[in-house]
Amino acid sequence: MKFVRSSALRALLLAVFCFGIVAVAQPRYLPLDVENGSRLYRTNCFACHGPDGNSIPGVDFHAGKFKRVSSDEDMLRTIASGVPGTAMPPTPMNDSSRLALVAYIRSMHESATGSGNAGRGRALFEGKGGCLACHRVNGKGSRVGPDLSEVGGIRTAAYIERSIVAPAESILPEHRFVRVVTLGGKVVTGRRLNEDTHTIQLIDTDEQLRSFSKSELETFTLLTTTTMPGYQDKFSTAELADVVTYLLTLKGLD
Template sequence: MKRNIFITAFYFAIVFFVSSNFAFASASGHNLFKKYYCIDCHILGHEGGTVGPDLSNVGKTKSLSWIKAQIFHPGSHFTRGTKAEINGKIYLVRMPGFKTIPDSAVDRLAEYIKKFPSLMKNLNYKRPPEGMRLFEKDNCIACHRIDGIGAKVGPDLSHIGKTKSLSWIESQIVDPKVHFTYGVPATINGRTYLVIMPEFKNISASQLDTIAKYLKSLK
Protein backbone atom coordinates (compact mmCIF):
# COMPACT_ATOMS: atom_id res chain seq x y z
CA MET A 1 0.00 0.00 0.00
CA LYS A 2 2.90 2.33 -0.60
CA ARG A 3 1.67 5.35 -2.35
CA ASN A 4 3.41 8.32 -3.69
CA ILE A 5 3.41 10.94 -0.98
CA PHE A 6 2.78 13.71 -3.49
CA ILE A 7 -0.32 11.99 -4.81
CA THR A 8 -1.54 11.55 -1.26
CA ALA A 9 -0.87 15.18 -0.45
CA PHE A 10 -2.57 16.25 -3.64
CA TYR A 11 -5.56 14.07 -2.78
CA PHE A 12 -5.80 15.62 0.68
CA ALA A 13 -5.67 19.06 -0.86
CA ILE A 14 -8.58 18.14 -3.12
CA VAL A 15 -10.54 16.47 -0.35
CA PHE A 16 -10.00 19.49 1.83
CA PHE A 17 -11.09 21.80 -0.97
CA VAL A 18 -14.16 19.73 -1.84
CA SER A 19 -15.21 18.92 1.68
CA SER A 20 -14.78 22.47 2.91
CA ASN A 21 -17.32 23.38 0.26
CA PHE A 22 -19.73 20.58 1.01
CA ALA A 23 -19.39 20.61 4.79
CA PHE A 24 -17.80 17.14 4.77
CA ALA A 25 -21.11 15.59 3.79
CA SER A 26 -19.70 13.93 0.71
CA ALA A 27 -17.14 11.93 2.65
CA SER A 28 -19.37 10.34 5.30
CA GLY A 29 -19.00 6.61 5.83
CA HIS A 30 -22.36 5.72 4.46
CA ASN A 31 -21.86 7.80 1.33
CA LEU A 32 -18.57 6.01 0.70
CA PHE A 33 -20.30 2.69 1.21
CA LYS A 34 -22.66 3.67 -1.60
CA LYS A 35 -20.15 5.46 -3.75
CA TYR A 36 -17.83 2.45 -3.98
CA TYR A 37 -20.63 -0.03 -4.70
CA CYS A 38 -20.28 -1.93 -1.43
CA ILE A 39 -24.03 -1.49 -1.03
CA ASP A 40 -24.68 -3.42 -4.25
CA CYS A 41 -23.44 -6.60 -2.56
CA HIS A 42 -23.65 -5.94 1.18
CA ILE A 43 -26.26 -4.94 3.69
CA LEU A 44 -25.15 -2.41 6.28
CA GLY A 45 -28.04 -1.52 8.52
CA HIS A 46 -31.20 -2.38 6.67
CA GLU A 47 -30.44 -1.77 3.01
CA GLY A 48 -28.13 -3.39 0.52
CA GLY A 49 -27.52 -6.44 -1.65
CA THR A 50 -27.10 -10.05 -0.62
CA VAL A 51 -24.31 -11.21 -2.95
CA GLY A 52 -21.90 -10.84 -0.02
CA PRO A 53 -22.42 -11.16 3.73
CA ASP A 54 -24.35 -8.68 5.84
CA LEU A 55 -21.72 -6.32 7.28
CA SER A 56 -23.77 -4.81 10.11
CA ASN A 57 -21.91 -6.78 12.77
CA VAL A 58 -18.58 -7.52 11.13
CA GLY A 59 -16.98 -4.78 13.25
CA LYS A 60 -17.65 -6.83 16.37
CA THR A 61 -15.34 -9.65 15.35
CA LYS A 62 -12.90 -8.24 12.80
CA SER A 63 -10.15 -5.71 13.44
CA LEU A 64 -9.82 -2.42 11.61
CA SER A 65 -6.77 -3.65 9.71
CA TRP A 66 -8.56 -6.87 8.73
CA ILE A 67 -11.41 -4.82 7.25
CA LYS A 68 -8.99 -2.55 5.38
CA ALA A 69 -7.16 -5.57 3.96
CA GLN A 70 -10.47 -7.05 2.83
CA ILE A 71 -11.23 -3.88 0.87
CA PHE A 72 -7.82 -3.69 -0.82
CA HIS A 73 -7.10 -7.35 -1.25
CA PRO A 74 -9.86 -9.84 -0.42
CA GLY A 75 -7.53 -12.56 -1.70
CA SER A 76 -5.57 -12.26 1.53
CA HIS A 77 -8.58 -13.73 3.39
CA PHE A 78 -10.60 -15.70 0.86
CA THR A 79 -9.68 -17.66 -2.26
CA ARG A 80 -11.43 -16.31 -5.31
CA GLY A 81 -13.81 -18.71 -7.05
CA THR A 82 -14.11 -21.03 -4.04
CA LYS A 83 -16.98 -21.12 -1.59
CA ALA A 84 -16.65 -19.61 1.85
CA GLU A 85 -18.90 -20.05 4.85
CA ILE A 86 -19.48 -16.74 6.65
CA ASN A 87 -21.90 -16.55 9.58
CA GLY A 88 -23.52 -19.82 8.60
CA LYS A 89 -24.15 -18.90 4.96
CA ILE A 90 -22.21 -20.04 1.90
CA TYR A 91 -20.86 -17.38 -0.48
CA LEU A 92 -19.07 -17.66 -3.78
CA VAL A 93 -15.87 -15.71 -3.15
CA ARG A 94 -15.88 -12.93 -5.72
CA MET A 95 -15.42 -9.62 -3.97
CA PRO A 96 -13.29 -7.39 -6.20
CA GLY A 97 -10.19 -5.76 -4.69
CA PHE A 98 -10.71 -2.00 -4.52
CA LYS A 99 -7.17 -0.94 -5.27
CA THR A 100 -8.09 2.46 -6.62
CA ILE A 101 -9.97 3.82 -3.62
CA PRO A 102 -7.78 6.50 -2.02
CA ASP A 103 -6.18 5.41 1.27
CA SER A 104 -8.00 8.06 3.26
CA ALA A 105 -11.37 6.90 1.92
CA VAL A 106 -10.52 3.28 2.78
CA ASP A 107 -9.64 4.42 6.30
CA ARG A 108 -12.93 6.22 6.69
CA LEU A 109 -14.92 3.39 5.22
CA ALA A 110 -13.22 0.76 7.37
CA GLU A 111 -13.64 2.87 10.50
CA TYR A 112 -17.31 3.33 9.72
CA ILE A 113 -17.83 -0.43 9.27
CA LYS A 114 -15.79 -1.14 12.41
CA LYS A 115 -17.90 1.17 14.58
CA PHE A 116 -21.22 0.41 12.89
CA PRO A 117 -22.38 -2.06 15.62
CA SER A 118 -22.03 0.62 18.29
CA LEU A 119 -23.66 3.23 16.04
CA MET A 120 -26.60 0.87 15.64
CA LYS A 121 -26.77 0.32 19.37
CA ASN A 122 -26.67 4.02 20.13
CA LEU A 123 -29.45 4.71 17.70
CA ASN A 124 -31.37 1.77 19.11
CA TYR A 125 -31.38 0.60 15.56
CA LYS A 126 -33.49 -2.42 14.76
CA ARG A 127 -33.41 -4.04 11.38
CA PRO A 128 -36.93 -4.53 10.05
CA PRO A 129 -37.88 -8.20 9.74
CA GLU A 130 -36.98 -9.80 6.39
CA GLY A 131 -40.70 -10.35 5.70
CA MET A 132 -41.33 -6.62 5.98
CA ARG A 133 -38.58 -5.92 3.50
CA LEU A 134 -40.02 -8.41 1.02
CA PHE A 135 -43.45 -6.90 1.55
CA GLU A 136 -41.98 -3.66 0.21
CA LYS A 137 -39.76 -5.25 -2.42
CA ASP A 138 -42.52 -7.39 -3.94
CA ASN A 139 -44.76 -4.33 -4.00
CA CYS A 140 -47.48 -5.64 -1.70
CA ILE A 141 -47.16 -2.18 -0.18
CA ALA A 142 -48.48 -0.61 -3.40
CA CYS A 143 -51.92 -1.96 -2.40
CA HIS A 144 -51.76 -2.82 1.29
CA ARG A 145 -51.01 -1.00 4.50
CA ILE A 146 -49.30 -2.26 7.64
CA ASP A 147 -49.29 0.02 10.69
CA GLY A 148 -50.29 3.05 8.67
CA ILE A 149 -47.71 2.65 5.90
CA GLY A 150 -48.76 1.70 2.39
CA ALA A 151 -51.81 2.02 0.14
CA LYS A 152 -55.53 1.36 0.49
CA VAL A 153 -56.29 -0.49 -2.74
CA GLY A 154 -56.47 -3.73 -0.75
CA PRO A 155 -57.26 -4.41 2.91
CA ASP A 156 -55.12 -3.25 5.81
CA LEU A 157 -52.97 -6.21 6.87
CA SER A 158 -51.85 -4.90 10.28
CA HIS A 159 -53.78 -7.64 12.15
CA ILE A 160 -54.15 -10.31 9.48
CA GLY A 161 -52.41 -12.94 11.63
CA LYS A 162 -55.18 -12.76 14.22
CA THR A 163 -57.85 -14.22 11.97
CA LYS A 164 -56.10 -16.05 9.12
CA SER A 165 -53.97 -19.19 9.19
CA LEU A 166 -50.52 -19.43 7.65
CA SER A 167 -51.74 -21.67 4.83
CA TRP A 168 -54.66 -19.32 4.11
CA ILE A 169 -52.22 -16.42 3.75
CA GLU A 170 -49.93 -18.50 1.52
CA SER A 171 -52.71 -19.44 -0.85
CA GLN A 172 -53.93 -15.83 -0.95
CA ILE A 173 -50.50 -14.80 -2.21
CA VAL A 174 -50.04 -17.46 -4.89
CA ASP A 175 -53.66 -17.95 -5.88
CA PRO A 176 -56.13 -15.35 -4.53
CA LYS A 177 -59.01 -16.76 -6.61
CA VAL A 178 -59.23 -19.66 -4.17
CA HIS A 179 -60.68 -17.09 -1.74
CA PHE A 180 -62.09 -14.27 -3.87
CA THR A 181 -63.67 -14.04 -7.32
CA TYR A 182 -61.58 -11.79 -9.54
CA GLY A 183 -63.22 -8.60 -10.80
CA VAL A 184 -66.17 -8.55 -8.40
CA PRO A 185 -66.46 -6.53 -5.19
CA ALA A 186 -65.79 -8.29 -1.88
CA THR A 187 -66.44 -6.97 1.63
CA ILE A 188 -63.52 -7.47 4.00
CA ASN A 189 -63.62 -6.13 7.56
CA GLY A 190 -66.57 -3.87 6.73
CA ARG A 191 -65.03 -2.30 3.65
CA THR A 192 -65.70 -3.19 0.04
CA TYR A 193 -62.80 -3.84 -2.33
CA LEU A 194 -62.71 -4.67 -5.98
CA VAL A 195 -61.00 -8.06 -6.12
CA ILE A 196 -57.89 -7.42 -8.18
CA MET A 197 -55.01 -8.89 -6.26
CA PRO A 198 -52.55 -10.41 -8.76
CA GLU A 199 -51.37 -14.01 -8.39
CA PHE A 200 -47.76 -14.13 -7.23
CA LYS A 201 -47.12 -17.43 -8.98
CA ASN A 202 -43.42 -16.87 -9.54
CA ILE A 203 -42.53 -16.04 -5.98
CA SER A 204 -39.85 -18.40 -4.65
CA ALA A 205 -40.82 -20.89 -1.96
CA SER A 206 -38.54 -19.23 0.59
CA GLN A 207 -39.86 -15.72 -0.14
CA LEU A 208 -43.42 -16.96 0.14
CA ASP A 209 -42.61 -18.62 3.44
CA THR A 210 -40.92 -15.47 4.79
CA ILE A 211 -43.71 -13.06 3.80
CA ALA A 212 -46.49 -15.39 4.94
CA LYS A 213 -44.85 -16.03 8.34
CA TYR A 214 -44.30 -12.30 8.76
CA LEU A 215 -47.98 -11.58 8.04
CA LYS A 216 -49.03 -14.41 10.34
CA SER A 217 -46.99 -12.75 13.10
CA LEU A 218 -49.06 -9.53 12.83
CA LYS A 219 -51.66 -9.91 15.55
Protein backbone atom coordinates (compact mmCIF):
# COMPACT_ATOMS: atom_id res chain seq x y z
CA MET A 1 0.00 0.00 0.00
CA LYS A 2 1.46 3.26 -1.06
CA PHE A 3 1.44 6.17 1.32
CA VAL A 4 0.55 9.53 -0.07
CA ARG A 5 2.69 12.42 0.98
CA SER A 6 0.83 14.82 3.10
CA SER A 7 1.31 17.85 0.84
CA ALA A 8 0.02 15.95 -2.16
CA LEU A 9 -2.92 14.67 -0.19
CA ARG A 10 -3.70 18.11 1.08
CA ALA A 11 -3.64 19.45 -2.44
CA LEU A 12 -5.96 16.65 -3.47
CA LEU A 13 -8.29 17.32 -0.59
CA LEU A 14 -8.24 21.01 -1.33
CA ALA A 15 -9.17 20.25 -4.91
CA VAL A 16 -11.97 17.97 -3.76
CA PHE A 17 -13.15 20.59 -1.36
CA CYS A 18 -13.05 23.34 -3.95
CA PHE A 19 -14.65 21.14 -6.57
CA GLY A 20 -17.44 20.35 -4.15
CA ILE A 21 -18.04 24.01 -3.68
CA VAL A 22 -17.86 24.84 -7.35
CA ALA A 23 -20.07 21.92 -8.25
CA VAL A 24 -22.96 23.35 -6.29
CA ALA A 25 -22.04 26.95 -7.18
CA GLN A 26 -22.54 28.10 -3.62
CA PRO A 27 -19.37 29.56 -2.19
CA ARG A 28 -21.10 30.42 1.05
CA TYR A 29 -21.58 26.89 2.40
CA LEU A 30 -19.44 26.14 5.39
CA PRO A 31 -19.07 22.78 7.10
CA LEU A 32 -20.33 24.49 10.21
CA ASP A 33 -23.47 25.57 8.39
CA VAL A 34 -23.98 21.96 7.41
CA GLU A 35 -23.81 20.92 11.03
CA ASN A 36 -26.28 23.55 12.14
CA GLY A 37 -28.49 22.61 9.22
CA SER A 38 -28.48 18.96 10.21
CA ARG A 39 -29.86 19.83 13.63
CA LEU A 40 -32.53 22.01 12.06
CA TYR A 41 -33.35 19.20 9.64
CA ARG A 42 -33.99 16.79 12.47
CA THR A 43 -36.32 19.25 14.15
CA ASN A 44 -38.19 20.60 11.16
CA CYS A 45 -37.93 18.23 8.20
CA PHE A 46 -37.18 14.77 9.49
CA ALA A 47 -40.77 13.78 10.30
CA CYS A 48 -41.94 14.06 6.67
CA HIS A 49 -38.78 13.86 4.57
CA GLY A 50 -37.20 11.10 6.62
CA PRO A 51 -33.60 10.48 7.71
CA ASP A 52 -32.37 10.07 4.15
CA GLY A 53 -34.51 12.79 2.62
CA ASN A 54 -36.38 10.38 0.38
CA SER A 55 -39.67 9.77 2.21
CA ILE A 56 -41.71 12.09 0.00
CA PRO A 57 -42.43 10.56 -3.42
CA GLY A 58 -40.58 12.46 -6.11
CA VAL A 59 -38.17 14.08 -3.65
CA ASP A 60 -34.78 12.60 -2.77
CA PHE A 61 -32.27 14.88 -1.16
CA HIS A 62 -29.46 12.32 -1.47
CA ALA A 63 -30.12 11.98 -5.16
CA GLY A 64 -30.42 15.76 -5.54
CA LYS A 65 -33.97 15.28 -6.77
CA PHE A 66 -36.60 17.94 -6.11
CA LYS A 67 -40.12 18.55 -7.35
CA ARG A 68 -40.37 22.32 -7.39
CA VAL A 69 -37.02 23.86 -6.63
CA SER A 70 -33.69 24.09 -8.34
CA SER A 71 -31.78 27.10 -7.05
CA ASP A 72 -30.94 27.79 -3.44
CA GLU A 73 -33.19 30.83 -3.61
CA ASP A 74 -36.09 28.53 -4.60
CA MET A 75 -35.31 26.34 -1.64
CA LEU A 76 -35.07 29.24 0.80
CA ARG A 77 -38.42 30.53 -0.41
CA THR A 78 -40.06 27.12 -0.17
CA ILE A 79 -38.80 26.61 3.38
CA ALA A 80 -40.17 29.99 4.40
CA SER A 81 -43.49 29.81 2.58
CA GLY A 82 -44.25 26.13 2.30
CA VAL A 83 -46.03 24.69 -0.72
CA PRO A 84 -49.71 25.63 -0.79
CA GLY A 85 -52.03 22.70 -1.28
CA THR A 86 -49.51 20.19 0.07
CA ALA A 87 -48.44 19.03 3.50
CA MET A 88 -45.32 21.24 3.28
CA PRO A 89 -45.99 24.06 5.76
CA PRO A 90 -44.33 27.48 6.02
CA THR A 91 -41.44 27.17 8.48
CA PRO A 92 -40.70 30.26 10.52
CA MET A 93 -36.95 30.53 10.99
CA ASN A 94 -34.40 33.25 10.54
CA ASP A 95 -32.39 33.72 7.39
CA SER A 96 -29.17 32.18 8.62
CA SER A 97 -31.03 29.09 9.84
CA ARG A 98 -32.71 28.67 6.47
CA LEU A 99 -29.34 29.04 4.79
CA ALA A 100 -27.87 26.39 7.09
CA LEU A 101 -30.75 24.08 6.27
CA VAL A 102 -30.14 24.54 2.56
CA ALA A 103 -26.43 23.87 3.11
CA TYR A 104 -27.27 20.61 4.87
CA ILE A 105 -29.80 19.48 2.27
CA ARG A 106 -27.24 20.17 -0.47
CA SER A 107 -24.60 18.31 1.52
CA MET A 108 -26.82 15.21 1.71
CA HIS A 109 -26.36 14.95 -2.04
CA GLU A 110 -22.68 15.75 -1.88
CA SER A 111 -21.76 13.37 0.91
CA ALA A 112 -24.15 10.50 0.39
CA THR A 113 -21.52 7.82 0.03
CA GLY A 114 -17.89 7.20 0.64
CA SER A 115 -15.65 5.42 -1.82
CA GLY A 116 -14.18 2.91 0.63
CA ASN A 117 -15.31 -0.11 2.59
CA ALA A 118 -17.16 0.64 5.81
CA GLY A 119 -16.35 -2.70 7.44
CA ARG A 120 -12.63 -2.27 6.91
CA GLY A 121 -13.00 1.34 8.03
CA ARG A 122 -14.53 0.30 11.33
CA ALA A 123 -11.70 -2.15 11.95
CA LEU A 124 -9.14 0.54 11.24
CA PHE A 125 -11.02 3.03 13.44
CA GLU A 126 -11.12 0.67 16.39
CA GLY A 127 -7.76 -1.00 15.76
CA LYS A 128 -4.83 0.57 13.97
CA GLY A 129 -6.18 4.09 14.31
CA GLY A 130 -6.75 3.85 18.06
CA CYS A 131 -9.55 6.32 17.68
CA LEU A 132 -11.62 5.00 20.62
CA ALA A 133 -8.89 6.16 22.98
CA CYS A 134 -10.44 9.60 22.71
CA HIS A 135 -13.67 9.28 20.73
CA ARG A 136 -16.87 7.39 21.44
CA VAL A 137 -19.21 5.69 19.00
CA ASN A 138 -22.55 4.30 20.14
CA GLY A 139 -21.47 3.81 23.73
CA LYS A 140 -17.98 2.45 23.03
CA GLY A 141 -14.80 4.45 23.60
CA SER A 142 -13.72 7.48 25.57
CA ARG A 143 -15.94 10.46 26.33
CA VAL A 144 -13.06 12.92 26.45
CA GLY A 145 -13.08 13.76 22.74
CA PRO A 146 -16.17 14.57 20.67
CA ASP A 147 -18.70 11.73 20.34
CA LEU A 148 -18.82 10.58 16.72
CA SER A 149 -22.03 8.53 16.84
CA GLU A 150 -23.80 10.86 14.42
CA VAL A 151 -20.86 12.35 12.58
CA GLY A 152 -22.07 10.90 9.28
CA GLY A 153 -25.27 12.87 9.58
CA ILE A 154 -23.69 16.19 10.30
CA ARG A 155 -20.46 16.29 8.30
CA THR A 156 -19.50 15.99 4.69
CA ALA A 157 -16.99 13.42 3.46
CA ALA A 158 -14.51 16.16 2.64
CA TYR A 159 -14.77 17.64 6.08
CA ILE A 160 -14.30 14.28 7.80
CA GLU A 161 -11.23 13.59 5.69
CA ARG A 162 -9.77 16.94 6.53
CA SER A 163 -10.43 16.39 10.23
CA ILE A 164 -8.49 13.12 10.13
CA VAL A 165 -5.59 14.37 8.08
CA ALA A 166 -5.21 17.84 9.56
CA PRO A 167 -7.14 17.95 12.83
CA ALA A 168 -5.45 21.11 14.04
CA GLU A 169 -6.96 22.99 11.13
CA SER A 170 -10.46 21.75 11.63
CA ILE A 171 -11.02 21.55 15.38
CA LEU A 172 -14.26 23.28 16.19
CA PRO A 173 -14.28 25.96 18.87
CA GLU A 174 -17.04 24.02 20.66
CA HIS A 175 -14.61 21.12 21.16
CA ARG A 176 -11.80 23.11 22.65
CA PHE A 177 -9.94 21.92 25.70
CA VAL A 178 -9.41 24.05 28.72
CA ARG A 179 -6.64 23.97 31.28
CA VAL A 180 -7.44 25.29 34.73
CA VAL A 181 -5.15 25.83 37.68
CA THR A 182 -6.90 26.05 41.04
CA LEU A 183 -5.82 28.45 43.76
CA GLY A 184 -4.35 25.38 45.46
CA GLY A 185 -2.16 24.75 42.41
CA LYS A 186 -4.01 21.71 41.10
CA VAL A 187 -4.03 21.43 37.29
CA VAL A 188 -7.07 20.01 35.51
CA THR A 189 -7.40 19.61 31.76
CA GLY A 190 -10.51 18.63 29.87
CA ARG A 191 -12.94 19.42 27.09
CA ARG A 192 -14.94 22.55 27.79
CA LEU A 193 -18.64 21.81 28.02
CA ASN A 194 -19.99 25.18 29.08
CA GLU A 195 -18.87 28.52 30.42
CA ASP A 196 -20.35 31.73 31.75
CA THR A 197 -19.01 34.87 33.36
CA HIS A 198 -18.47 33.24 36.74
CA THR A 199 -18.11 29.48 36.16
CA ILE A 200 -16.71 26.89 33.75
CA GLN A 201 -17.75 23.25 33.21
CA LEU A 202 -15.66 20.52 31.60
CA ILE A 203 -15.17 16.79 31.25
CA ASP A 204 -11.66 16.04 32.43
CA THR A 205 -9.21 13.46 31.09
CA ASP A 206 -10.56 10.93 33.62
CA GLU A 207 -14.05 11.45 32.14
CA GLN A 208 -15.24 13.24 35.27
CA LEU A 209 -17.66 16.14 34.99
CA ARG A 210 -16.08 19.12 36.74
CA SER A 211 -17.42 22.59 37.51
CA PHE A 212 -15.27 25.46 38.72
CA SER A 213 -16.00 28.91 39.99
CA LYS A 214 -13.61 31.25 38.20
CA SER A 215 -13.03 33.17 41.41
CA GLU A 216 -11.46 30.00 42.82
CA LEU A 217 -9.02 29.57 39.94
CA GLU A 218 -5.52 30.87 39.62
CA THR A 219 -5.77 30.71 35.82
CA PHE A 220 -7.85 29.11 33.12
CA THR A 221 -6.77 28.84 29.52
CA LEU A 222 -8.81 27.88 26.53
CA LEU A 223 -6.53 25.78 24.35
CA THR A 224 -6.75 26.45 20.64
CA THR A 225 -4.67 23.42 19.66
CA THR A 226 -5.76 19.79 19.58
CA THR A 227 -4.22 16.70 21.10
CA MET A 228 -5.37 14.65 18.13
CA PRO A 229 -2.49 13.58 15.87
CA GLY A 230 -2.72 13.99 12.11
CA TYR A 231 -3.21 10.66 10.32
CA GLN A 232 -1.70 11.63 7.01
CA ASP A 233 1.26 9.35 7.60
CA LYS A 234 -0.62 6.64 9.45
CA PHE A 235 -3.38 5.75 6.99
CA SER A 236 -2.92 5.05 3.33
CA THR A 237 -5.24 6.71 0.85
CA ALA A 238 -7.35 3.55 0.68
CA GLU A 239 -7.45 3.20 4.45
CA LEU A 240 -8.45 6.81 4.80
CA ALA A 241 -11.30 6.25 2.35
CA ASP A 242 -12.40 3.20 4.37
CA VAL A 243 -12.42 5.15 7.64
CA VAL A 244 -14.31 8.04 6.07
CA THR A 245 -16.82 5.63 4.58
CA TYR A 246 -17.34 4.03 7.98
CA LEU A 247 -17.79 7.38 9.70
CA LEU A 248 -20.34 8.41 7.06
CA THR A 249 -22.49 5.45 8.11
CA LEU A 250 -22.77 6.80 11.66
CA LYS A 251 -26.10 8.59 11.81
CA GLY A 252 -26.91 8.43 15.52
CA LEU A 253 -29.61 6.45 17.26
CA ASP A 254 -32.41 7.74 15.05
